[in-house]
Amino acid sequence: MSVFTVGICQMGVVPDKLVNLDRARQMIGEATARGSRLVVLPEMFNCPYQSDLFPEYAESFQDGPTVAMLAECAAKYQVIVVGGSIPERDEAGNIYNTSFIFDERGALIGRHRKIHLFDIAIKGGTMFQESRTLAAGSSMTVVRTSLGTMGVAICYDVRFPELARAMTLAGARILIYPAAFGPVTGPAHWELLMRSRAVDNQVYVVAAAPALNAAAEYEAHGHSMLVDPWARVLAVASEVETVITGKIDFRTTDKVREELPLLKHRRPEIYRD
Numbered sequence: 116m117s118v119f120t121v122g123i124c125q126m127g128v129v130p131d132k133l134v135n136l137d138r139a140r141q142m143i144g145e146a147t148a149r150g151s152r153l154v155v156l157p158e159m160f161n162c163p164y165q166s167d168l169f170p171e172y173a174e175s176f177q178d179g180p181t182v183a184m185l186a187e188c189a190a191k192y193q194v195i196v197v198g199g200s201i202p203e204r205d206e207a208g209n210i211y212n213t214s215f216i217f218d219e220r221g222a223l224i225g226r227h228r229k230i231h232l233f234d235i236a237i238k239g240g241t242m243f244q245e246s247r248t249l250a251a252g253s254s255m256t257v258v259r260t261s262l263g264t265m266g267v268a269i270c271y272d273v274r275f276p277e278l279a280r281a282m283t284l285a286g287a288r289i290l291i292y293p294a295a296f297g298p299v300t301g302p303a304h305w306e307l308l309m310r311s312r313a314v315d316n317q318v319y320v321v322a323a324a325p326a327l328n329a330a331a332e333y334e335a336h337g338h339s340m341l342v343d344p345w346a347r348v349l350a351v352a353s354e355v356e357t358v359i360t361g362k363i364d365f366r367t368t369d370k371v372r373e374e375l376p377l378l379k380h381r382r383p384e385i386y387r388d
């Protein structure tokens with residue numbers, strides 16, 4: 116389908132997991148009622164964004180309530196759901212920051228485990244060590260859907276342009292980033308990165324963030340957005356809880372790629388380490 120609506124749920128995350136699941140359910144319903152065929156949730160939407168809490172909130176794909184809720188909503192509303200991310204526990208006990216993706220029948224069509232862990236120490240600013248409790252994913256995620264081919268990556272993954280380019284070369288026309296930038300790098304880099312990935316690759320970029328919760332240890336920047344292949348911001352939230360929607364129109368992608376054929380002008384034989 117060349118034109119459709121995407122809904123981005125900028126959800127406020129609280130410590131009570133069941134409250135988060137109810138909120139996600141309501142917001143997916145609202146996005147659908149507003150015409151969305153693709154609905155995206157934020158990073159760690161069922162759990163406060165704190166490394167020490169990930170093991171406590173972690174669940175497995177086989178019997179987790181969050182995964183069941185996502186599959187149920189996708190089937191009930193007949194929409195594609197990119198389930199933000201959650202702490203996922205595998206059979207060996209490793210925990211990943213994982214996005215589960217469901218089609219309109221509620222079938223799992225993709226799973227992205229965050230590849231680049233957010234281990235940073237900005238003096239006087241943000242300190243975060245995802246690797247204290249999380250393991251890193253080891254593969255790229257590109258899913259073919261009834262709405263076109265989509266690449267999914269999580270938050271810090273957006274800082275690696277090679278990954279976005281690889282997903283684009285694998286056919287993705289939409290790059291989806293459930294994410295949770297904070298008060299330091301959010302104002303500095305959030306919009307710049309999302310628009311850069313869009314203009315570099317001539318793709319739509321969907322960035323879904325949690326709403327700001329001033330009581331949380333990690334204060335989310337919010338500003339969920341939809342960017343088009345010309346790097347225009349088509350929809351953007353402030354920092355409050357909200358559902359934003361916008362139109363994806365692949366005729367824009369075709370036009371931009373035809374008029375400015377940069378993907379055809381690549382000279383990969385020259386770009387060597």
Ligand SMILES: O=C(O)CCC(=O)C(=O)O
Pocket residue numbers: 158232233269270271272274294295296297300301304
């Ligand atoms: O890259 C950043 O500045 C933020 C990344 C982040 O918050 C995350 O990966 O969860």
